[in-house]
Amino acid sequence: MIVLSGVTKRFGTRTVLSGVDLTVGRGQVLCLIGGSGSGKSTILRCINGLERHDAGTIHVGDTLVTPASLPAIRRRVAMVFQRFNLFPHRTVLENVIEAPVHVLGEPLAAARARAMDLLARVDMADHAHSRPGALSGGQAQRVGIARALALRPEAILFDEPTSALDPERVGEVLTVMRELADDGMTMLIVTHEIGFARDVADQVAFVDQGVILEHGAPRDVLTHPREPRTARFLARVLQTPSPL
């Protein structure tokens, strides 16, 4: 479904990704873990073209990611952001129908009805007419997920979806994500939630200094890491207990 091959990205003289290879099959969940500045978010941002990679290829299905193919790619691959990035001048419902109506050109009534279904799915239907500024972080992120689903994407990129949340709000977002995974959504998740990765992911990749240092099934990477760096990272992260 999504295949990265030799993806390299430089910011000026600094190389943030060097030769990243990844394959995520349809319906699979890949969790990317690693320290801050390791390049894991940049991997997601290259897939939907928020950053332009300098070398290597990225395919979504049969489509090569290029500036020309980005509009099509972005309709098929949605994104959920660390800081939610909900449009503050629109209501929750308007945020969810924004892309269906103004990008896909769906009729307003149909888009509204579907948006209400999506909001019900993330348990936010009661807040359809609130402004994002009035929501808690967990509520805002669930709306962010509903907004991503509104495009009927084939895959969703999650860029540290719970990192900006109060600890007691993390669980409600992870629950929604787990349901999506169970429904067969293809998901690439940058996260520090090791427990979630162990339970939900099909594969885990440990990113360090712009390379995939270790990659495999969660029980291998997370419980028996081959690389000392992975082990050190996990020891640091697991000192803070996961809410799940």
Place this chain on the structure above:
Amino acid sequence: MSEFLNDAVQFLPVLLAGLAVTLQLTACALALSLALALVWVALGRARFAPWRWIAGTIITVVRGIPIIVQLFFIYFVLPDWGLDLPPFAAGVVGLGLAYSVYQAENIRGGIAAIDRGLIEAGEALGMGRIVLWRRVILPLGLRHALPAMGNSMVMLLKDSSIASTITIAELTRAGQLLAISTFKNGSVYALIALLYLAASLPLAALVRGLERRGRMA
């Protein structure tokens, strides 16, 4: 005081006629300034570099020349080149052009204040440039720019008095003519000042109302 009231009753009809011209001039120049400002902002963010240079040059040149000189240029010099505008039109063009660059800078500042993540959210949702501008960049940028834009609007109202120098019978010129013919400088200029102040209040209230309506929390 009673003398002032007598003067006021006597002068107000003339001054109110002048105020009507001032308001028309301000409204037309305001509309022109906002329309042109959006053009300068759009050119300033174009991908084709020469458009950006043109916008930058226009803003620098117009901002660097006193409005009164611009008005004289349009009213007294352009006719030599075959473009002979009537006074009111010359006033609208001069004030509209002068204020378009201030408003463009206000809007540019408002756009720069937009959280980068919101623009990325629009891009990630598949918005093209035009949809992104219409649905995200302009609505948010104008909200940020509104206080500064309102300030410039009130300044435009007051600077419309400069149009008195190209024979437009707006409030200041109507008052000048009254003062010259009656020698009642005190009463006349006090009334003019009060009328400008009175005209600025609804404009300020309008901007405050827009700010309130656009509040995002």
